[in-house]
Amino acid sequence: MKKGHLLGLGIIAIAIVIIMTSIGDASSYESFSTAKELKQEGNENAIHVVGQLKKDANGEVTGLNVREDKVSFTFVLVDNEGTEQEVFYNEPVPADFTRSESVVVIGSYKNDEIFIADKILMKCPSKYQETDVQAAGM
Amino acid sequence: MINTFIGNFGHLMTIVAFVTALITAYAYYQYFKAPELEKANWRRFSRISFSLHAISSVLIAVSLFEIIYNHRFEYFYAYSHSSKALPVHYMISSFWEGQEGAFILWIFWNVVLGSILIATNKFWEAPVMIVFALVQAFLVSMILGVVIGDLKIGSTPFILLRDATQAPIFQMNPDFIPEDGTGLNPLLQNIWMVIHPPTLFLGYASTLVPFAFLMGGLVTRKYSEWIRPALPWAIFSAMILGMGIIMGAYWAYVTLNFGGYWNWDPVENAVYVPWLVLVASIHTMITFKKSATALKTSIVLVISTFILVLYATFLVRSGVLGDSSVHSFTDLGLSGQLLIYMLFFLVVAIILAVRAWRHIPSSEKEASVYSREFWIFIGATTLGLMAFQVILPTSIPAWNALVEGFGGISNMAPPADQIEFYTKFQLWFAVVIALLTAVGQFFWWQKMDKKALKEALLTPYIISVLLSAAVIVLAKVYDWKYIIVVLAGTFTITANAVILIRILKKSTFKLAGGSLAHIGLGMVLIGVMFSSGYSDVISINMSGLTYSNSWEDELNKEHVLLWINKPIQMKDYTVIYRGRQKKVVGIPEYVPARILEETDAVNKMIALEGYKDYFQKGDEVDIVLEENDYFRIEYYQNEVMKFSLSPMSQFNEGMGGLISSPDSKIFIDKDLYTYVAAMNDPEDPDWKEDELYEVAPGEQFHVADYVTYFDGADVLEELDGYTLQEGDVAVRANLRILDYDVEKTLQPTFIIRNNQVGKLPVIDNELGIKVSLENILPEENKFVFKVNQYQKDYVVMKAIVKPYINVLWMGTIIMLLGFTVAIYRRFDEFKKMRDKGLEA
Numbered sequence: 001m002k003k004g005h006l007l008g009l010g011i012i013a014i015a016i017v018i019i020m021t022s023i024g025d026a027s028s029y030e031s032f033s034t035a036k037e038l039k040q041e042g043n044e045n046a047i048h049v050v051g052q053l054k055k056d057a058n059g060e061v062t063g064l065n066v067r068e069d070k071v072s073f074t075f076v077l078v079d080n081e082g083t084e085q086e087v088f089y090n091e092p093v094p095a096d097f098t099r100s101e102s103v104v105v106i107g108s109y110k111n112d113e114i115f116i117a118d119k120i121l122m123k124c125p126s127k128y129q130e131t132d133v134q135a136a137g138m
Numbered sequence: 139m140i141n142t143f144i145g146n147f148g149h150l151m152t153i154v155a156f157v158t159a160l161i162t163a164y165a166y167y168q169y170f171k172a173p174e175l176e177k178a179n180w181r182r183f184s185r186i187s188f189s190l191h192a193i194s195s196v197l198i199a200v201s202l203f204e205i206i207y208n209h210r211f212e213y214f215y216a217y218s219h220s221s222k223a224l225p226v227h228y229m230i231s232s233f234w235e236g237q238e239g240a241f242i243l244w245i246f247w248n249v250v251l252g253s254i255l256i257a258t259n260k261f262w263e264a265p266v267m268i269v270f271a272l273v274q275a276f277l278v279s280m281i282l283g284v285v286i287g288d289l290k291i292g293s294t295p296f297i298l299l300r301d302a303t304q305a306p307i308f309q310m311n312p313d314f315i316p317e318d319g320t321g322l323n324p325l326l327q328n329i330w331m332v333i334h335p336p337t338l339f340l341g342y343a344s345t346l347v348p349f350a351f352l353m354g355g356l357v358t359r360k361y362s363e364w365i366r367p368a369l370p371w372a373i374f375s376a377m378i379l380g381m382g383i384i385m386g387a388y389w390a391y392v393t394l395n396f397g398g399y400w401n402w403d404p405v406e407n408a409v410y411v412p413w414l415v416l417v418a419s420i421h422t423m424i425t426f427k428k429s430a431t432a433l434k435t436s437i438v439l440v441i442s443t444f445i446l447v448l449y450a451t452f453l454v455r456s457g458v459l460g461d462s463s464v465h466s467f468t469d470l471g472l473s474g475q476l477l478i479y480m481l482f483f484l485v486v487a488i489i490l491a492v493r494a495w496r497h498i499p500s501s502e503k504e505a506s507v508y509s510r511e512f513w514i515f516i517g518a519t520t521l522g523l524m525a526f527q528v529i530l531p532t533s534i535p536a537w538n539a540l541v542e543g544f545g546g547i548s549n550m551a552p553p554a555d556q557i558e559f560y561t562k563f564q565l566w567f568a569v570v571i572a573l574l575t576a577v578g579q580f581f582w583w584q585k586m587d588k589k590a591l592k593e594a595l596l597t598p599y600i601i602s603v604l605l606s607a608a609v610i611v612l613a614k615v616y617d618w619k620y621i622i623v624v625l626a627g628t629f630t631i632t633a634n635a636v637i638l639i640r641i642l643k644k645s646t647f648k649l650a651g652g653s654l655a656h657i658g659l660g661m662v663l664i665g666v667m668f669s670s671g672y673s674d675v676i677s678i679n680m681s682g683l684t685y686s687n688s689w690e691d692e693l694n695k696e697h698v699l700l701w702i703n704k705p706i707q708m709k710d711y712t713v714i715y716r717g718r719q720k721k722v723v724g725i726p727e728y729v730p731a732r733i734l735e736e737t738d739a740v741n742k743m744i745a746l747e748g749y750k751d752y753f754q755k756g757d758e759v760d761i762v763l764e765e766n767d768y769f770r771i772e773y774y775q776n777e778v779m780k781f782s783l784s785p786m787s788q789f790n791e792g793m794g795g796l797i798s799s800p801d802s803k804i805f806i807d808k809d810l811y812t813y814v815a816a817m818n819d820p821e822d823p824d825w826k827e828d829e830l831y832e833v834a835p836g837e838q839f840h841v842a843d844y845v846t847y848f849d850g851a852d853v854l855e856e857l858d859g860y861t862l863q864e865g866d867v868a869v870r871a872n873l874r875i876l877d878y879d880v881e882k883t884l885q886p887t888f889i890i891r892n893n894q895v896g897k898l899p900v901i902d903n904e905l906g907i908k909v910s911l912e913n914i915l916p917e918e919n920k921f922v923f924k925v926n927q928y929q930k931d932y933v934v935m936k937a938i939v940k941p942y943i944n945v946l947w948m949g950t951i952i953m954l955l956g957f958t959v960a961i962y963r964r965f966d967e968f969k970k971m972r973d974k975g976l977e978a
Binding site: 021028071116 | 698
């Protein structure tokens with residue numbers, strides 16, 4: 001076998017390893033109910049859940065509780081199936097959290113009551129683009 | 139009155155730029171095809187057409203800047219990206235905060251690059267400019283803003299606010315103009331955001347140049363000659379793009395509070411990947427110039443670089459990454475257009491390359507293990523694999539969208555811990571690259587066989603092992619992975635330094651580009667390893683307050699709550715939060731916020747006390763952005779204050795919360811990085827119920843938890859802000875409150891006029907108390923104080939030690955310097971050949 005072929009095979013082998021681990025390490029978007037099932041099956045891997053913050057009739061966020069030591073908080077997230085779930089996040093409340101249109105939480109259940117987020121991504125369309133004219137200056 | 143002229147003018151210029159781009163492409167095509175006699179005519183026509191395109195493109199930018207600069211808030215773009223309070227340099231940032239502005243920037247750079255190419259190239263003008271003009275047509279179409287039925291082509295920045303929004307005010311008054319814009323995201327109000335985007339976009343734009351030369355080469359059947367003019371541009375592009383990436387990383391480090399310079403965010407990945415491939419292509423192009431191999435590889439890599447830049451743009455701007463990126467760019471409805479743009483050039487490039495493939499010379503000879511071609515090829519392959527490993531998971535959202543586009547269901551998400559996931563691969567690839575550059579450089583400069591290689595490598599090997607041993611022992615690197623990184627890094631630094639010294643002795647500095655760049659690479663590797671691998675969060679929460687013991691012990695408690703004036707131990711330091719400060723115009727240091735009082739005017743405050751020689755009590759001072767607070771954090775060691783840091787936070791209503799920027803203490807061997815993650819909000823305090831104290835002068839009592847002395851009272855002759863009348867009695871009590879090591883005097887006042895009582899309470903925001911002198915009981919010789927509590931001032935803070943981060947920054951500077959030397963050398967080479975008339 002020529003050296004070039006060996007090299008080619010080596011590259012292909014590495015590429016396959018990369019593809020396999022990428023798929024293996026990828027997580028998935030789930031709802032809270034499937035996340036709970038996964039936990040009960042003993043799967044502790046982190047998953048992504050997309051949802052909205054729970055809001056009252058006036059559009060104010062409810063269920064946001066900053067804890068006494070200010071370094072962590074819990075909030076209620078409603079996933080796309082409508083399931084409400086209390087989520088714990090071990091960081092101070094991020095800027096523009098309450099304004100976010102949708103929230104992605106990455107984490108897992110530690111017990112049946114509470115979902116622990118390792119990371120939170122917020123989608124705020126207004127972050128780079130103002131979409132509505134505010135009352136100020138009107 | 140609404141100024142519609144400038145917007146219409148800008149829009150008109152956009153249309154002119156679009157049409158002239160198409161005409162230029164057509165004209166250059168005719169010039170290219172025309173028989174020798176007619177060429178001069180077509181060339182003149184093409185150049186005129188391109189000039190018109192260039193002028194109109196510049197006028198698009200001028201129009202948009204005019205709108206921002208003159209605060210024309212009747213325009214959506216100015217309204218949503220700018221405000222009156224912004225200084226000029228941040229208006230420039232507002233210009234490219236929006237996606238349309240970024241496209242204009244890109245268009246502008248292409249015009250500049252195209253003009254330079256026309257001026258410096260004789261032979262390649264026609265084919266190269268056809269590609270340029272076509273790219274420009276696609277780019278201008280992104281801001282065209284033409285709507286035909288349901289089809290929307292481009293998003294124009296010249297749209298009026300009333301057309302962009304549905305606000306009811308416009309039904310009542312169509313000529314309504316808002317007083318002020320919504321301003322620039324405070325995180326972008328940073329000098330790096332003024333210069334990072336133009337640098338990055340120049341990098342993006344310049345990848346077009348080698349691609350255009352390649353396309354020209356394929357069409358004119360000059361399958362290898364395109365490399366000489368393309369090479370200096372490829373190096374230029376790699377340098378500028380690299381600089382843009384580093385500036386972005388540095389901006390993230392000094393402004394964003396995620397505690398690092400690289401987060402493996404999809405937006406960061408999208409620009410890192412084309413850079414890797416670009417660097418690989420430079421190496422294969424240089425190899426080709428030396429030994430006529432690797433031409434096909436170069437062609438593939440140059441095409442990939444350009445397409446990957448377009449793919450990055452697609453990922454970032456199509457909204458596909460919405461759920462996976464914190465940058466969260468919105469979809470302007472351009473995703474289809476971006477896709478067509480990318481596919482068009484991909485298909486054209488593939489067709490041209492395939493057609494030419496069997497004519498492209500390639501060397502049949504097997505590359506020997508002792509040849510430089512072999513090692514460069516391995517290096518380029520490693521870079522390619524690095525790029526592949528990053529782009530694959532980054533594309534997961536695009537893959538989901540594709541599957542769903544065909545009616546399937548795909549709920550794959552990117553890896554949950556991105557930093558760990560990518561590092562685990564990239565680290566080892568980087569080690570391989572470092573070793574390859576060390577060995578490769580020797581192959582590069584001399585003929586090698588087994589014996590010569592051993593001799594050449596022996597000295598740098600011994601030096602680097604000794605150096606690494608010293609580093610490992612002194613810096614306590616005990617993790618085997620990091621030991622390998624240190625070895626690889628020092629090996630590449632020493633090997634390249636040996637080469638560098640040899641080059642400088644024998645010939646000119648001109649040839650030193652490669653070894654300099656590789657020394658920089660070695661330093662970057664070591665710097666990244668230390669600053670990330672040994673990054674140490676020292677603000678560990680020891681408060682013992684847990685939500686649930688069953689699982690919370692596993693979580694990181696990386697923030698501490700600092701009450702004002704109360705010392706807390708953090709590793710080697712005792713830390714005390716001392717209160718808020720403001721930045722005042724003309725004063726080099728921060729000024730305590732408690733001695734300043736807000737006024738109704740923007741950015742103006744009244745001094746309640748004098749401050750050093752800078753201002754007197756009662757002076758009006760100008761504040762630099764009054765919503766910014768700089769929290770003074772003092773660091774003590776052995777009871778001695780070593781230094782203080784002032785991380786910034788802004789409570790920004792518009793952005794919906796707290797915007798924080800870190801402050802770092804920079805030591806030679808480390809940075810101490812500090813930022814505020816949450817703070818007390820003293821606006822409209824929710825005062826708790828009244829507490830009454832009856833105290834005699836000279837007595838000591840407790841207010842809240844503070845030891846308080848009542849030192850007695852004075853009868854006042856005059857009172858600030860009040861005119862005392864005949865018969866008025868004003869009594870001021872002197873209270874001294876002790877809060878740890880701080881003593882404060884609070885003086886509530888009590889006025890009696892015609893049997894009426896007036897009370898002037900004092901509020902101390904730092905202590906979170908309000909005290910008023912409620913009553914005086916002369917027969918008992920007692921004074922009654924009313925106290926309301928709120929909350930003592932506090933910050934929640936995170937502090938991280940980043941060891942040897944300066945090695946990283948220094949390494950990047952050396953690497954960029956190496957690139958610069960290489961550009962000079964390659965352009966000089968091209969120019970000499972061209973002037974000899976050998977360029978073809």
